[in-house]
Amino acid sequence: MTGHHHGSGRGGFVENSIQGLHAAMDRALYAEQNASAKGLLQLLDPRVKVAALAGFILVSAVTSKLWVVAAVLLVATSLAALSRISLWIVATRVWLPTITFSGVLAIPAIVLTPAGFGLTATAQGLRTAGMLLLRAEAAATLALVLVFTTPWTHVLKALRMFRVPVVFVVILGMTCRYIMLLLETAHEMFESRKSRTVGPLTRGEQRRVAILSAGALLSRTLQLSNEVYLAMQARGFRGEVFILDDFRMTNPDWMAVAASVSLCVTLVWAGH
């Protein structure tokens, strides 16, 4: 399917959720425009990006200092800006959703005291909640920076080159591919249903349609996955997958490796 752009629509909960999921997956997996922009990270080898961003996530996970995590978030935000990713996008697609979901988890921590739950916020509780939120924000921003500056295919290849088992990488790739296909099929089914429906459906009718659609969708998916397996067999697949590794390290890549390693070590050392 060629790139769909779905509006918010006026469908039911299931339909809107599918549209939202589809749009999010589409943005994440096929952010070709961002990945081909002339920014800092777009110039680097995907392996360097995967390793460096994983390194920064690790630093924020192992440190016990709030300022170190804040520094990692600052690095992530700077990388986003230097890679021509709009901060508005970072704010609306990462910071806001992350603070909403992590905030729910962090609220109890605010009133947590060494002796248990109290009625007022404690300094320790606020620190724990802040740490949780900042870590989540830093990791999510780094993930967005990676996905927005690297074609998804290159991320998968880079994982393979870090000796992540072939089966895992292939399954990850195909899973994403088929989640997209599943969402596209579901979206088409809803559109087709809408074109044959006059007037809004009641909640009960919407639920019934959703259940019937889920059954039809499952059947189609199974049929398609069987076809894919046959197509793989027809092209010589015998249970083992081979891939081409065609990345080349250049001077900017080595410089980026040196900079990332130095920064990670400095942050860990300073926060120790």
Add this chain to the structure above:
Amino acid sequence: MLYEVDHLTYRYEGTCALHDLSLSIPDGTRVALLGANGSGKSTLLRLLDGLYFGDTGSIAFRGQQLTEKRFSEDEFAFAFRREVGLVFQNPDSQLFNPTVFDEVAFSPLQMRWPKAEIRERVMETLDWLRIGHLKDRAPQRLSGGEKKRVALASVLVLDPAVLLLDEPTAGLDPRSQGQLIDLLIQWGGGAKSVVIATHDLGDLKDTVDRCYVLDSGALAAEGSPGDILDDRELLERSNLVHRHRHSHGSEEFHSHPHVHTRE
């Protein structure tokens, strides 16, 4: 003989998809399997590609029986897959790799070709099909015509001796259909074996040497494209043509057999 199908019967989920089918396909010929939807063409292609195996009867490829046991042997399976390529009707089932380049490189990689040769052959094939500029794109993001070309490239990259095509022009606009047919006519300098499953009767005379008409899983007729296309009764009986009702400006309607071609 390239293929010899002998009294083949194949059942799928309780339905008899092919019944007591016998036919022979000589090496180096271009053959069309004609039939309406559900006539068993796609099933026969999959049997010819060793993806399905018959319940009774047999299929021999260059004198060797195609059985599950033979395909469990790596040597035979690789040699057969190297020789025979199948292009599926729905390109979405055939395109599962991250980029067009990876998609086309999939088969040579499975055949363990040297990587430098793979890169060269992939680019040659993409350029030949005029889709070299798409090499870094995700196959799933392409148009229908582009997807078909990528699916074709993913099979032609091995330069197989036999090409099995399931409804190659289905869902394409007339221009893409014409371009695809031209490419198939040029492929291998016209010396390769091609089996096309289709219900599209346009261009048959230019593209194939022989036709087999399938009806409800059985062989209804075989002959040259000219003989088959001239047999209106056979075409109507096999649902390859239909009676077309229309008027010529007046209020009176009349009907006559109607063939769908691309012209």
